[in-house]
Amino acid sequence: RPRLSLQDSVQFLPGVGPGRAAALSKLGIETAGDLLEHLPMRYERRVCRTVENLDEGMTATIVGQITAVRQKGGRRGGSVSASLTDNTGRCSLRWFNASWVADRLQAGDIVRASGKVTEYRDAPQLVNPRFTILGEDAEPVDETAPAQFEAVYPATASIPSRVIAKLVTTNLDRLLEVTEELHTDEFRNARRLIPRRAAMEILHRPRESPLLDDARRRLAYDELLLLQLATTLVRRHNATTARAEPLKTTAVIDERIRLRFPFTLTAAQDRAVRAIVSDLEAPRPMNRLLQGDVGSGKTVVALYAALVAVANKCQAVIMAPTELLAEQHHRSMVEFLAGSRVRHCLLVGGMPARRRREVLSEIEGGSMDLVVGTQALIQHDVRFSRLALVVVDEQHRFGVRQRATIRSKGLAPHYLVMTATPIPRTLTMTVFGDLDVTTIDGLPPGRAGIVTRVATRNDHASVWKAARARLAAGEQVFVVYPLIDESDVLDMKAATTEHQRLSERVFPEYQVGLLHGRMTPVERDAVMGDFCAGRTHVLVSTTVVEVGIDVPNATAMVIEHAERYGLSQLHQLRGRVGRGDRKGYCFLMTDAPDHKIGRRLAVLARTTDGFKIAEEDLRLRGPGEMLGTRQHGLPELRVADLINDGDLLRLAQGDADDMIRADPHLCGKSFTALRNAVRNKYRERLGWFGVG
Ligand code: ADP
Ligand code: MG
16 A cells, blocks of 8 residues: 555545545545544443433443334424333433334334434433444343443544544554654653544544543644644744735825714724834734724724725725625614715625626726625625725634635735724734734723623513503513524424514514524515514514614614523623613523533623633533534634633743744754644644744
8 A cells, every 4th residue: 555645635545535524524524634633522331231220421332122123203303202122221312303213113023223312311322323223133232341442533424433433543554654743852841741643543532531632732732733833834924925005194185084973083993003003004914903892982093094905095995794784784884884985885796797897897807995795696796996995894703714716906905803892811912813903891981881681481571561660661672582483392482483473472562573594685675674674563573683683772682592602792791782872671581500610600690791701611512513514614722722721822822822933933953843733734724834
């Protein structure tokens, strides 16, 4: 066999093939090296037991006869349950969303089933167990067999952990053979790091080993170091080579821009403006992250920056993740720019083709100064003539890594990324290492604030009563549901059904609107228009309300199934009310007060400090989920954990700085392995600038 390279496509490893390669790719596994770095997220200790010896929480294998098989609900969203008995007792087996099980399994079959033991109606139950149908003469389980220690890999429905484990096992020797050490022994020993190859082997071939922690620590260190090196290199590259149009802000320009706003900027906004103004003056692209709570005044700061570009006879673009949000940005722009000569336009999907062609040609011809639209649209369609500033409003979404590629002639544009999810410091330092960060802390004056209450199903009556009180005062109410129809197994109340119930029973004398993601833009606009104008009083909505709506007269929000959201997301949602001079009310409804997020909902009742909430969210859910990274191109950390690996992170940061100080491009011989590792890992994701 030819020697394997970690850069080889995973498809050519024994056991993979095109189908599995596609499934692996969804997990970010493209190369053989990616598979090696796809580490188990935990290990399962699996024991063999008779039914009477099953304990809740253990992962066990049992053998017995199936006595009944039942299918509940439809083929989609239903469940299959079966009973298994051995000589010692009865255990129930239950599979969700797996109607195929009912086709495969029959009463009388002797089965080996394996899964986590829970309790259901005082009897043990295995949920979604794996099973094998055995022959008549199958042996009973051997309870004295040693426990199996099994790796559980991050997986998807199309490629389960077990299959990944098999692929890894099949290929591990060859993969380890080509795993290179990145550091000298001296360097490793000084940091108590075990060899890289040993670390890989320990993690992928699990035993009950005291070295598991050391192995994890070694790989976490490497991961953090490589990320740190990559971001530092990119940052240096940007600082030294990319060129941008310098945009001057004279006193006259500054005064003219400020006159556009019917208020004075807050101290925090002023600080942000100063930082941006000084970035823009330089002949290098600005790369700045502007973070601040919902309503803290980021958009105003972004508009300031855009007007600086326009004053310098350049174009600026503001990109939003959704049409609703783009429309809202444009609305406030129209307001602030009334009577000015700035030519601006909105570019969204629903535009008539003719108008769209006109606008596109105006942008390309340079007669359009300021463009607002969705990121998708602008990246696809638009060609600018002299684009100097790109503002990316991501709200809670993170596309920072997939730096928007904009078709533009000439120099690189300045970038300003806005986010309303305050990002804990540990994250900004690692993950956004190539961005400068400005934080707008504190809200503009005159906000009456928001009262937040956590409530359960039993409190619904009092919550609706409180909502009615707001309606009686002439104010408006949001009711937010996480889903739009009833198909989900989780049996959540769907917005559509609830809309009907609320309008008929709960608020019969008020108009209740319904807004959800499957409406056409025209329908949505109509619904929003009605709510904004006060023609509807209650708006039942799925989460689309989150980014899009700014209705000062809406003062209360009821969020159903609040435990389904992250804390940061809830914080943003509630930011829709209580923004004006009237107090806001937010009711977080949960039927799962014991759910780990349900329990933490109280944090929202205690504080409105987005940073505290984000920290808590990060602790609860980890950075991946908190930031919704998978889809948004943030380099995910497979091993390191930004909450618990703070010390390791600082160590890696210090080392990365030292290395780059000693050898700015890592071209020296002693860095060959590291340089290759950084290049291989980040070539595509960060863009590689030909180190060495
Ligand atoms: P964000 O983009 O951070 O959510 P916006 O820039 O949209 O915040 O501002 C929220 C609201 O506060 C808007 O209605 C805006 O006009 C208003 N606002 C912004 N800055 C100030 C200020 N300095 N003083 C008073 N109101 C302000
Ligand atoms: Mg905003």
